[in-house]
Amino acid sequence: MTDAIRLYWGRFGHVSVLNVASDFVTHAHVEAHIIIWLEGTAGEMTIGRETVALGPGTAAGINSYQPHSHVLSQNGRPGLFLAFYIDPDWARRRRDLPSSAPLFAQAAITLEPWLHQAAANLLDHLSDNESVDDIANYEIERFIDSVLDAADASAPQEARIRINTMQDFRVRKAIQLMKANVCERISFDDVARSVGLSRPHFFALFKEQTNLTPNVYWNTLRMEEAVRQLQWSQEAADLGRLQSRLHHSGQFLALLPRPCRSAADALPRGSAGHGLSKPLVFQTP
Numbered sequence: 001m002t003d004a005i006r007l008y009w010g011r012f013g014h015v016s017v018l019n020v021a022s023d024f025v026t027h028a029h030v031e032a033h034i035i036i037w038l039e040g041t042a043g044e045m046t047i048g049r050e051t052v053a054l055g056p057g058t059a060a061g062i063n064s065y066q067p068h069s070h071v072l073s074q075n076g077r078p079g080l081f082l083a084f085y086i087d088p089d090w091a092r093r094r095r096d097l098p099s100s101a102p103l104f105a106q107a108a109i110t111l112e113p114w115l116h117q118a119a120a121n122l123l124d125h126l127s128d129n130e131s132v133d134d135i136a137n138y139e140i141e142r143f144i145d146s147v148l149d150a151a152d153a154s155a156p157q158e159a160r161i162r163i164n165t166m167q168d169f170r171v172r173k174a175i176q177l178m179k180a181n182v183c184e185r186i187s188f189d190d191v192a193r194s195v196g197l198s199r200p201h202f203f204a205l206f207k208e209q210t211n212l213t214p215n216v217y218w219n220t221l222r223m224e225e226a227v228r229q230l231q232w233s234q235e236a237a238d239l240g241r242l243q244s245r246l247h248h249s250g251q252f253l254a255l256l257p258r259p260c261r262s263a264a265d266a267l268p269r270g271s272a273g274h275g276l277s278k279p280l281v282f283q284t285p
Contacts, residue, residue, distance in 0.1 A: 007126040010137040012144055013087045017123060021078035024070040028212070030224045031085040032103045033062035034147055035070075036111070036119045040079040043072040047107035048211050054081075056116050061104035061151045064088040065212060065220060082119050084144060094141075095148065100172055103148065105155035115146055170195040171209045174202070178218055182225045188214055 008015050013031050020043075035045065035054065042054040047068040052060045062068050072079060091103050111119075122143055126136065173195050178186065191214070192202035206214045 007123075008136060008140060010140060011087075012090050012137075012141055013085045015122075015126070015140060016083045016085070017127075018081045018083050019078055020070065020072065020081060023072055024068075026067050026069045028065050028067050028216075028220050029062075029085065030064060030220070032064050032088045032091060033060075033066075033068075034084040034086065034109075034144070035060040035062070036082045036084075036116070036147075038080045038082055038120055038123065041072045041077045042079055043070055045070045045107070050107040052108045056113070057111055059109040059111050059147065059150075060107055061109050061147075062107065063102040063104050065210060065217060066102075067211060067216075082123055084147075086144065091144070091148065094145070104151050106151075108154060109147060109151045110154040111147075111150060115150060118143060118146070168205060168209055170197060170202075171206055174206065174214070175217070178214075178221055182221050186218065 005017050007017060017038075020041075023043075026046075036059045037054040037056070045052045045054060045060050045068055047060060047062050048066050052058060054060060060068075086103070088103060089099075091097075092099060092101060095103075097103070122139065125139070174191050177191055177194060188202070189199055192199045195202065197205065203214060206212070206217070210217060212220075
């Protein structure tokens with residue numbers, strides 16, 4: 001079980017504190033992600049093809065749509081984490097990166113002691129202030145900049161060169177088509193044909209470029225859109241129950257074949273929740 005409290009929402013995205021008491025199955029987010037361990041059990045994350053042992057000197061950087069999971073130790077103690085859900089377009093503009101460039105060249109981020117202490121101080125500041133103003137937004141954005149600088153410094157030279165490599169133009173076009181039609185039915189045969197590829201070649205290239213199959217990427221887009229539609233509505237209170245169900249089963253794809261509004265209407269009703277933006281759980285193919 002995981003308790004999440006959204007501490008602040010700003011131009012960058014939002015920051016939450018996570019009290020994690022059980023493992024996270026493989027899931028993904030539209031947002032990029034920074035995970036910083038604060039206390040308790042740290043555990044180990046698998047991010048794409050990398051494994052990151054979290055701790056006071058190591059944070060995790062997760063790119064938009066990058067699959068990741070989190071395994072705690074077997075001692076049963078929960079862990080406390082500060083989690084930043086970052087709008088990747090905001091970060092790319094801020095760091096003058098190409099539109100499709102990932103923010104993190106590798107998953108493990110080396111944290112100097114002062115930076116880890118700054119994370120704890122930031123949590124205290126946000127938790128103690130009932131009304132958080134623009135000064136807090138400035139402090140959070142400066143902290144994110146510092147972590148992104150640390151991520152760049154942590155990555156080996158070849159990884160830093162690779163981060164500026166653009167995705168294949170056919171994959172970029174396919175992603176644009178998916179985003180433009182997120183509330184419609186879609187045929188991957190048509191998408192593959194639109195980018196000039198056979199279906200098998202399209203699936204292989206998409207998986208090579210994104211580490212996700214087109215199906216999983218599409219389902220993630222649709223569920224995020226359903227959550228967005230519900231975010232400021234009364235139904236958002238039901239997401240807590242939905243998250244618990246999806247987290248324990250690892251199954252949500254059955255919700256998604258209908259258009260987005262139908263997917264939103266299919267969410268369970270009648271349970272109180274905190275209305276947070278949820279990680280999207282899926283089974284890796």
